[in-house]
Amino acid sequence: MNYLHCSLHRTQAQVNLAPLIENYAIPAECIHIEEGLPWGVIFNLTRKLRAQCLVVGSMGPKGIAGKLVGNTAEKIIRIANTDLLVVSPEVEVA
Secondary structure, three states: OOHHHHHHHHHHHHHHHHHHHHHOOOOHHHOOOOOOOHHHHHHHHHHHHOOOEEEEEOOOOOHHHHHHHOOHHHHHHHHOOOEEEEEOOOOOOO
């Protein structure tokens, strides 16, 4: 992947995140836009930040397909080097 391609993805990610960042007043130092395989990027970022807990959403395949193929959350669970909280989309936030 060349630099221009990465730069375009980063810019689009920043545009997509802008309303969320503004609505929830998320500090700039809490925003990390990285490219790569999700589980590898997350593993490296948790080490870099010395994260004490990682929260991930689980929206992947259910049933046999999810068990046989695996999904991003399952891969993160296997390699996590910190406490981990996996939240399914069925959970309602109060």
